[in-house]
Amino acid sequence: MPDAAPVKTRPTAPEKTTLAEAPALDSAIADLGTGLRAWVHVTLAQRAKLLERLHATVSAVAEEWADTAATSKGLEPGHPLRGEEWLSGPYATLVAIDAYRGSLEKLAKGESPLAGIPTEPAPGDRRRAHVFPQNPIDNMLLSGYTGEIWFTPGTTDAAARRDAGLAQLHPTTPGGVGLVLGAGNVTSIPVLDVLYELLANNRVAILKVNPTQDVLVPVYERALAPLVEPGFLRIVRGGGDVGAYLTTHKGVDHVHITGAAPTFDAIVWGTGAPAARRKRENRPQLKKPITAELGGVSPIIVVPGVWSDADLRFHAEHVATMRLQNSGHNCIAGQVVLLSAEWPQRDAFLAALRTAYDAAPARPVWYPRSDEKLAAAASGYPSADWCGDGTRALIEIEPGEDPAALETTEYFAPVLGVVSLPGNGQEFLDNAVAHANDHLVGTLGANVLIDPVTETALGAGFERAIAELRYGSIAINTWTAFVFLTPTLAWGGFPGATLQHVESGIGIVHNALLLDHVERSIARGPFRPLPRSLSALTGKGRMSVLPKPPWFVTSRTGASVSEGFTRFRMDGDWARLVGTLVQAFRA
Known part of the structure; x- marks a missing residue:
């Protein structure tokens, strides 16, 4: 190693303040x-x-x-x-x-x-690296799930590999x-x-x-x-x-x-009228660099197809999990379901969603000021259904009703909305992508649910639509929480935010491969769990050995399986893992 460069540190004399600490x-x-x-x-x-x-x-x-x-x-x-x-x-x-x-x-x-990690072209003059799974343990514990880093347009393989490592x-x-x-x-x-x-x-x-x-x-x-x-x-x-x-x-x-963005703005610009003036004139009061992850309103795009009753139930529980995990106090909680108004199974899916949303285990709404967020939803949408223990709002936007509050307020509480858009197939998907990009506040994460037959039929059109979604993380048949939990993926808002228009933040975190030129992360999961995932053996969809992911709020053994997976990461005890996998099959 070369000699260390001299470290220049500024004096840290006490600030002028009466702060006791x-x-x-x-x-x-x-x-x-x-x-x-x-x-x-x-x-x-x-x-x-x-x-x-x-x-x-x-x-x-x-x-x-x-x-x-x-x-x-x-x-x-x-x-x-x-x-x-x-x-x-x-x-x-x-x-x-x-x-x-x-x-x-x-x-x-x-x-x-990036050594040993395969890359390939992605839409729009991009390259993508297949960064998950990294080893047989990943394959076993999270069967059927994969993850990709998409680099910014024009980034070459040589540049991505050369610059991996950052500091x-x-x-x-x-x-x-x-x-x-x-x-x-x-x-x-x-x-x-x-x-x-x-x-x-x-x-x-x-x-x-x-x-x-x-x-x-x-x-x-x-x-x-x-x-x-x-x-x-x-x-x-x-x-x-x-x-x-x-x-x-x-x-x-x-x-x-x-x-949250208001806290970011208070740090960068201050508060009150002087802050507004500083922001307008681009004169931040913060005189040092800042990065941030600030959340947003995450869409759940449900692409119409021919789904079985079991598919409808499974993904209704999936959507309920996206909203209700941690009682909705997540920057990546799904908040707006985008459905096709022309999908013949639309009503059946909504019925399954109401059932799953209502039946999920009761839990406290614990985050500070959540009561205010729930009250705002009740005031803005008096027709909302209040499910479960009465703390979960399900808001179906009716024709003529204004979805603006739902689409621009990160409730950070159990508030789930449904917005219907025209079209089927590619037309619907393109409408949903444009709607998410143009109407929903934030750029942190988007979720897409699509059956394998429809995805195959759309072909390159599906990948093009994914490329047009302006989100830092996109989850296909899984939830963006999977991106958060996967360290070789990157976490943060879509590139392009500024101090004045911060969107879902500036910069990325996690990114354990220390990659430069990152544009977004893509996670893909199985549309169907075991045993229905066995249809993948005939070329339809992805194979998974998980009957139900342990993070589903409806998983009967989620607590023991989550603990077991963690203990295996702690000590690598294969004998105990066998018992955990047995519990996983009982989910």
């Missing part, structure tokens, strides 16, 4: 300046070893992590949905750590992280100190954002935990001890005043936030 925050940032000087001397091989240690410490607290998170959201022991917190917390973190470690090991040997191509060049303003809804998000700061950008980080996750701070401190001890990470609590202090601190070089 200021001295501790100043001290934390000073520690990170020292940690940054140490980080650039850590070789790639040593960084891979550090991640091995991190895998062990995360594994050691995984059960406490999942239990604490579930209980904090009102899911008491024995609740059928507690498995969500295993998958979206320690599972997501462990698979990301392992994927980053693999990339570092390749780079340490002088290889590209780890120059590991002795410091990236400064990054501030991570952690998300409050999903417990792995703050950890994954810290990892991306460190590995994609060579930035040590100060993580301000969202107050909704304060209960997890002791767990984070032990899970991330290999980063905290050498000064690569500091974890702090606090509200908006602490966040505001940190964003303007002279010792912070970069800000990353997972949250």
